[in-house]
Structures are given as structure tokens and as C-alpha cells.
Amino acid sequence: MAENTYLLRGAAILGGEAEDLLIRNGVIEARGQGLAADGATVIDAAGLIALPGMVDVHTHLREPGREDAETVETGTRAAALGGFTAVHAMANSNPVADTAGVVEQVHSLGRASGWVDVRPVGAVTVGLAGEQLAELGAMADSRAQVRMFSDDGICVHDPVLMRRALEYVKAFDGVVAQHAQEPRLTAGAQMNEGTVSAVLGLTGWPAVAEESIIARDVLLAQHVGSRLHVCHVSTAGSVEIVRWAKARGINVTAEVTPHHLLLTDELVRSYDPVYKVNPPLRTDADVQALREGLADGTIDVVGTDHAPHPSEHKECEWAQAAMGMTGLETALSVVQETMIETGLMSWADFARVTSFTPAVIGRVADQGRPLEVGEPANVILVDPAARWTVDPHKMATMGRNSPFKGKELPGSVVATFFKGHPTVLDGRLNTPYRYPEVSSN
Numbered sequence: 427m428a429e430n431t432y433l434l435r436g437a438a439i440l441g442g443e444a445e446d447l448l449i450r451n452g453v454i455e456a457r458g459q460g461l462a463a464d465g466a467t468v469i470d471a472a473g474l475i476a477l478p479g480m481v482d483v484h485t486h487l488r489e490p491g492r493e494d495a496e497t498v499e500t501g502t503r504a505a506a507l508g509g510f511t512a513v514h515a516m517a518n519s520n521p522v523a524d525t526a527g528v529v530e531q532v533h534s535l536g537r538a539s540g541w542v543d544v545r546p547v548g549a550v551t552v553g554l555a556g557e558q559l560a561e562l563g564a565m566a567d568s569r570a571q572v573r574m575f576s577d578d579g580i581c582v583h584d585p586v587l588m589r590r591a592l593e594y595v596k597a598f599d600g601v602v603a604q605h606a607q608e609p610r611l612t613a614g615a616q617m618n619e620g621t622v623s624a625v626l627g628l629t630g631w632p633a634v635a636e637e638s639i640i641a642r643d644v645l646l647a648q649h650v651g652s653r654l655h656v657c658h659v660s661t662a663g664s665v666e667i668v669r670w671a672k673a674r675g676i677n678v679t680a681e682v683t684p685h686h687l688l689l690t691d692e693l694v695r696s697y698d699p700v701y702k703v704n705p706p707l708r709t710d711a712d713v714q715a716l717r718e719g720l721a722d723g724t725i726d727v728v729g730t731d732h733a734p735h736p737s738e739h740k741e742c743e744w745a746q747a748a749m750g751m752t753g754l755e756t757a758l759s760v761v762q763e764t765m766i767e768t769g770l771m772s773w774a775d776f777a778r779v780t781s782f783t784p785a786v787i788g789r790v791a792d793q794g795r796p797l798e799v800g801e802p803a804n805v806i807l808v809d810p811a812a813r814w815t816v817d818p819h820k821m822a823t824m825g826r827n828s829p830f831k832g833k834e835l836p837g838s839v840v841a842t843f844f845k846g847h848p849t850v851l852d853g854r855l856n857t858p859y860r861y862p863e864v865s866s867n
């Protein structure tokens with residue numbers, strides 16, 4: 427019994443007052459000052475901040491089919507180290523997660539690994555081909571209980587299919603998460619379209635290619651009365667459109683990645699493919715608008731778009747390189763640097779955009795809950811005073827494509843409790859959570 431009992435002593439809850447948290451059998455049993463230990467493992471959390479476990483709405487775990495890039499095991503180890511207790515696994519695996527069978531496979535791999543709650547995202551269209559709807563209802567009814575659907579990596583550009591998907595997911599309170607990219611406007615695009623692309627002579631990905639799809643989709647969502655989620659918003663104009671849609675009462679949520687909060691297209695001058703990502707890094711004015719949009723609630727959540735690639739796909743010429751960056755193990759630090767150390771957000775705001783709201787968007791019932799008595803013990807302890815230098819070779823993800831390599835970042839995850847079990851202690855992986863055996867008769 428005692429090994430399931432942990433007393434976190436003196437952590438600043440959501441960055442506020444220092445209190446103790448008593449965790450027993452997966453639940454927060456008590457919260458207050460001077461709690462008795464009664465055989466619990468005591469963890470001195472003085473100077474640390476207690477937050478709800480982070481929930482990622484946008485992770486690429488690559489399995490099945492691309493185990494040379496990442497597996498559910500390695501990706502969820504990275505997630506636990508980054509302070510996550512749930513991740514939504516994007517559907518662009520091989521085979522694509524477009525059937526009940528594949529989403530159940532990913533769900534089972536997540537439970538077998540035991541590091542975080544793996545919530546499979548179902549594809550909107552068969553094979554991500556954009557031609558016919560996938561079996562959305564069967565994925566929703568499956569053991570994986572899919573509530574988020576996305577062709578991410580590719581835009582659902584046919585407006586009739588997008589409309590049908592939005593209508594279909596209403597039946598089970600699902601959401602369509604759109605990768606907003608007008609394909610004709612971005613054919614052959616290598617980076618953001620602007621001053622830098624003109625200087626470098628690279629084909630540009632114009633802001634309007636993102637903004638025109640978001641504008642269309644919020645109107646479609648309004649028309650059918652459904653939920654829309656916009657993946658990785660990257661331009662100032664996109665923030666304006668989402669702000670307009672929300673003012674009009676349209677049921678839309680939006681996410682921003684940590685890298686779009688910090689990096690700009692000036693980095694592409696290095697021709698280092700680690701900076702090649704979709705949507706591309708934009709301008710400083712876009713970065714400022716994204717930070718303001720996240721701070722004022724126009725952008726609801728941070729999603730990592732963790733996209734590991736084997737080295738041979740990134741350590742090559744710019745034009746040949748794959749698009750994507752890793753992000754699970756640096757997300758907290760980058761948001762601390764860009765949003766908290768700039769005074770734009772508090773740690774309570776941080777919990778809103780990385781845990782509470784992402785769980786609501788994904789309809790993950792037992793995650794993103796307040797740190798209160800009786801709630802599931804998905805809790806992280808963060809040292810906000812820590813400083814560390816990013817070394818991709820020391821990360822748990824198989825991807826070495828971190829755009830923050832060599833950069834010093836603030837803040838570190840000291841401990842992660844998943845369902846009351848410490849998956850991370852002293853900043854290192856501990857042991858996975860083991861789900862209770864279910865008899866199958």
C-alpha cells in the first residue's frame with residue numbers, strides 16, 4: 427500500500443501558495459499545509475511548482491510503420507520526461523489510422539507502454555487521400571474511443587468532404603482538427619513566403635494559404651454547428667480570423683506550437699534543415715501576434731507537433747529534407763521562456779493552455795483536471811529556476827531534429843505522476859504505470 431502513496435511536500439500549486447499534496451492509489455487524497463506522511467514516500471518539493479500533467483493535442487508517434495523514426499514506447503518516454511500525461515497520436519502512420527483496427531492497435535501499444543495516456547487521432551479521409559470519409563463512427567465506437575479526427579500533414583481541402591466530416595462528428599461530440607494549407611498555393615513550398623525566401627530564392631509558403639482555409643472552415647463549422655480545431659496556427663492573420671470567429675460565437679479552437687512562439691524564418695538563412703517545418707517558421711511580427719493570441723485566449727492551447735525523423739531525412743540538402751521538428755521534451759521550457767518570462771502569462775495560465783483546455787478539446791475525461799481532493803493524480807513538479815542546454819542525443823525521442831539543439835532553456839520537469847504513479851523522478855525516467863489486468867470472459 428505504502429508504495430502507492432506519495433506526499434509532495436511544499437509545492438507551489440499552479441505557481442501559487444506552497445501546499446502539500448497527498449497522492450494515494452492514483453487519486454489526490456488530501457491537499458493542504460502540514461499534511462501527515464503516514465508511511466508515504468515523501469518528496470521535498472520546496473521551490474517547485476505543481477501543475478496538472480500536460481496534454482498534447484498534436485503528437486506524431488510514427489508507429490505503426492515508421493518505427494525507424496519513433497515508436498509508441500520511445501515517443502511516450504519522451505512525453506513523460508517532458509511533463510505530459512496524455513498525448514494525441516496523429517493518424518499519418520503506415521498504415522494510416524483510418525480504421526477501428528489501427529486506432530485500437532495504437533491505443534493498445536500506449537497501454538502496454540504505460541508512460542502516458544495515448545489517445546489515437548483518427549484520419550478524416552481514407553488513407554489521407556482526401557477522397558472519401560474514413561470510418562469515423564467505427565473509430566469513435568472502438569476501444570480507442572476516438573474523438574479527434576485529422577488528416578494532419580495534409581489539408582482536407584475539398585470543402586464538401588470537410589463539411590461532411592464536421593456534420594458526422596457531431597453525433598459523438600467529436601472534433602475535426604484541420605491542417606490548414608491550401609495545396610495549390612503551396613505547391614513546391616520550401617519556407618515562409620517573404621523577404622527571406624526572396625533573398626534565398628526558395629519557393630514560398632504564403633500566409634494566405636493558411637488563412638484562406640481557416641476562414642473557409644470557421645464558416646463551415648458555423649454553417650453545420652460543429653466543432654472545429656485549427657492545428658498549428660502560424661500567422662498574425664490566422665490569429666485575427668480565429669478572433670473574429672470566436673467573437674461571432676463559432677465553436678472553434680486553435681493551437682500554436684512552441685517553435686512558432688520562438689523561432690523565425692531568419693533561421694532559414696543557415697540552410698540547416700532542422701528549421702524546415704510545416705507550417706514554416708514565419709516572421710517576428712507573426713511570432714508576436716501568436717504570443718498575444720495565446721495570452722488573450724484567442725489561441726486556446728499549445729500543441730507540440732512533435733515530428734521525429736531519422737537523421738538521413740534531416741541531415742541532407744534543404745530541398746530534400748523532411749519537414750518537422752521534435753518538441754515533447756522542450757515544450758515546457760520554450761513556453762516558460764516565451765510566455766512566462768516575458769510576463770505574458772502566469773503558471774495558472776500555463777496549466778490552462780497545456781492541460782485543462784487540451785483535455786477538453788480532446789474529450790479526455792480524467793486528464794486536465796484541477797489539483798483538488800478526489801481528482802486523478804496526474805501531476806507534474808517543475809523547477810522554474812533550472813537552466814539546461816538542449817542536447818538532442820540525450821533525449822528519449824529517437825528524433826535528433828530539435829531546433830533548440832545547443833540552446834540554453836529555462837525550467838525542467840522534476841517529476842511526472844501518471845495515474846498516481848511516478849513515471850519520472852529526479853528528472854529521469856522511473857518506471858511505467860501498469861494497468862490492472864482485465865479478465866476477458
Ligand SMILES: [Zn+2]
Binds near residue numbers: 578579658
Ligand atoms: Zn500539420
